[in-house]
Amino acid sequence: MRQNQARRAALLDAAIDVLAREGARGLTFRAVDAQAGVPGGTASNYFANRDDLLTQAGTHVYERLTPDPETMARSLEGPRDREKVLQLMHEVVGRVSAYRAGYLALLELRLEATRRPGLRAVLTPRIRKDVDDNVDYHLSSGLPGDATAVTLLYLAMNWLIVERLTLPDVFGEEQARELVERAVERLIPEV
Amino acid sequence: MRQNQARRAALLDAAIDVLAREGARGLTFRAVDAQAGVPGGTASNYFANRDDLLTQAGTHVYERLTPDPETMARSLEGPRDREKVLQLMHEVVGRVSAYRAGYLALLELRLEATRRPGLRAVLTPRIRKDVDDNVDYHLSSGLPGDATAVTLLYLAMNWLIVERLTLPDVFGEEQARELVERAVERLIPEV
DNA sequence: AACGTAGTACTACATCTGGAGTGGTGTCAA
């Protein structure tokens, strides 16, 4: 088992791309090698088996999905009102939709977790933490809306992103924008 | 190409089960044969290729997911108030979660649609129609809440189901129930 | 400066697996 951490990370990035592009069906060691631009057989030297690869990819996606602290700080500038929440939601939906590969890979991993207890054990606390962090962040930053409101927003926004990424013509871009606005409008109190 | 419709339907049912259990990765002609309990090579005689199989499965899932008219009529008995909406939501979430294979298969198909234009072309109008039907049904039956409210409920409930089916420990059963209640409470006006 | 060693990169191979498709035969019903 090789120890080059930079290369391992590159392979995991490649694995995420492959997951998104080819699906769990296409995630093979050789496909990862090709995507990462390394010689065939390399991934075999870095991961014991498919399960190992998937599990590590699972923890890795989140490191790419979370925004850098700077962006987060900047997004909080100005008054903490409903308008700000709307702005944040647009930002989140935009950011996640933009990292298409990451989000799609995460969906693939969720489905794969259905049959792999090891993967499920990795993803569950990670996502649980994500939800909690979202709520905590929202509450502690003094934005309007309670924990329930934030959670409901989380649910709605996630599915909206799924729709946009998988069947973009079900809700057009304009309609998607409007749904974000309506969701905030109805779930977040106007101070 | 064989014409036996009953057998074709049975093969499609089997395909849905395979999709849910093994994922898109596992959906092969032979796996469908095995699941349907027919001799190897049968599915080859009924579907031209993988793409054909997936597309037909896509249209087929919905026939299994939609509730029978009788159930729907019965669920509307009594006063048309917010309490009734809540009851309907519990019913929907329960019914869909119960048909685990169908819903998971649909998710797999959504992801597969990402790479198969033909499948996307089949799923998009089907799901668009589903959303519209939900809204129309709600409005025309005189339940409280406008089109926006129904759509937002649709979004939130869908993701809640995803959470429950893929990572059941992120939201426990009790918490899921409560989220359904809160969603109705906040999105549907009290007459 | 020459040498040795360890860890890694790269190449190539041998093997394995499983699925696809098809031809042939049996069966049943019109």
Add this chain to the structure above:
DNA sequence: TTGACACCACTCCAGATGTAGTACTACGTT
């Protein structure tokens, strides 16, 4: 008798895996 279908068996093929063997690089030793 004929046609459509069910069933079985066989061949072919593609892709994935893991590893043995070789080359390279960096670093430490003498």
